[in-house]
Amino acid sequence: MTRLVDLDSIAGLECAWSELERRRELRDADPELREAIMRRCDYLSSDKAAPILVALDQVHPALVLEIHFTVLASATALAAVRNRQENRSP
Numbered sequence: 001m002t003r004l005v006d007l008d009s010i011a012g013l014e015c016a017w018s019e020l021e022r023r024r025e026l027r028d029a030d031p032e033l034r035e036a037i038m039r040r041c042d043y044l045s046s047d048k049a050a051p052i053l054v055a056l057d058q059v060h061p062a063l064v065l066e067i068h069f070t071v072l073a074s075a076t077a078l079a080a081v082r083n084r085q086e087n088r089s090p
Contacts, residue, residue, distance in 0.1 A: 023057050033061040040072050 006012040027034060034056060041049035048071050055064045065072060 026057060026060065030061045033065065037061055037064060037072065044071065 003016075005016040037052065037056060041052055044052075052064060052068045052071065055067065059067075
């Protein structure tokens with residue numbers, strides 16, 4: 001979403017700065033997970049990937065993964081995780 005900022009308004013500048021800081025903190029929260037989610041979105045259709053990419057700038061990547069798990073997790077990936085867990089020795 002794009003919002004105009006009144007450069008003559010201190011309140012408007014403070015609000016814009018706060019939003020930029022919030023987004024930077026979210027992007028720095030878990031960069032590896034964020035990148036993994038973004039890579040997975042490259043393989044999704046644009047209508048499925050768009051809300052996930054928007055969510056990455058709104059909440060922590062772990063929450064994005066939890067919310068959009070069924071879209072992000074492929075059957076192949078789930079099978080690989082399941083096989084890995086079964087093959088672990090106690």
